Amino acid sequence: LLVYCVFCTLMSFSIYTYTSQLLPHASGQGASPMLIGMIGAIYGISQTALRIPMRILSDYIHKRKLFLILGILCCSVSAIGLCFISTPFWRFVWRFFAGAGISTWVISTVLFASYFPQSKRTRALSIISAFNSVGILSAMLLGGIVIGRFGYRSSFVLAAIASIIG
Numbered sequence: 001l002l003v004y005c006v007f008c009t010l011m012s013f014s015i016y017t018y019t020s021q022l023l024p025h026a027s028g029q030g031a032s033p034m035l036i037g038m039i040g041a042i043y044g045i046s047q048t049a050l051r052i053p054m055r056i057l058s059d060y061i062h063k064r065k066l067f068l069i070l071g072i073l074c075c076s077v078s079a080i081g082l083c084f085i086s087t088p089f090w091r092f093v094w095r096f097f098a099g100a101g102i103s104t105w106v107i108s109t110v111l112f113a114s115y116f117p118q119s120k121r122t123r124a125l126s127i128i129s130a131f132n133s134v135g136i137l138s139a140m141l142l143g144g145i146v147i148g149r150f151g152y153r154s155s156f157v158l159a160a161i162a163s164i165i166g
Contacts, residue, residue: 001112001115004111004112004115004128005112005127005128005131006131006166007068007072007108007166008105008108008112008128008131008132008135009131009132009134009135009138010072010135010162010163010165010166011071011072011075011101011102011104011105011108011135011163011166012102012105012132012133012135012136012139013135013136013138013139013159013162014072014075014076014078014079014101014139014159014160014162014163014166015075015078015098015101015102015139015159016135016136016139016140016143017079017139017140017142017143017146017155017156017158017159017162018079018082018143018147018152018155018156018158018159019139019140019143020140020143020144021143021144021147021152021155022039022082022091022095023036023039023040025086025152026039026088026091029086029087029088030088031088031091035088035089035092036088038092039088039091039092039095040095042092042095042096042099043095043096043098043099043102044099045096045099046095046096046097046098046099046100046103047099047100047102047103050099050100050103051103051105051106054067054103054104054107055106055107055110058107064107064108064110064111065111067104067107068104068107068108068111070101070104071100071101071102071103071104071105071107071108072101072163072166073101073163074097074098074100074101075097075098075101075102075159075163075166076160076163076164077094077097077101078094078095078097078098078101078159079094079098079156079157079159079160079162079163080156080160081093081094081097082094082156082159083153083156083157083160086153086156101163105132108128109125109128109129112124112125112127112128113125113128139159139162142158143155143158143159146158
């Protein structure tokens with residue numbers, strides 16, 4: 001179960017390492033306010049569009065781990081894409097992948113809870129949520145430090161490493 005918690009932490013970490021700097025950097029590259037808004041919104045739009053269908057499909061085919069692997073791969077594609085092709089338009093595309101990847105979060109909570117007896121599932125969800133929060137918090141902290149020390153692109157490298165390890 002600890003390995004699973006680390007996986008979920010790394011998935012969240014891989015998405016939030018660069019998030020605080022993504023839109024300001026796009027603005028600095030000359031992206032229009034409309035495109036900046038679209039870059040920010042596509043992450044939530046892709047989650048909204050994919051989260052429920054993926055959950056239903058994962059229940060139907062009984063392959064939750066497959067969806068989690070696809071999710072972490074989407075997070076990897078997003079981070080690697082942002083590292084190497086980071087024009088404002090491509091940021092939009094790569095953030096779609098990030099949203100698609102993190103939309104598997106619900107599946108990960110369902111799978112994690114299934115490892116516990118019914119009477120302990122609330123506790124299980126608290127545990128996995130805590131690990132998710134640790135991933136987000138540490139990503140924002142370390143992402144800022146890494147960007148300050150090594151430059152903006154390094155946050156994508158850090159995110160890619162986290163998702164690949166995951």
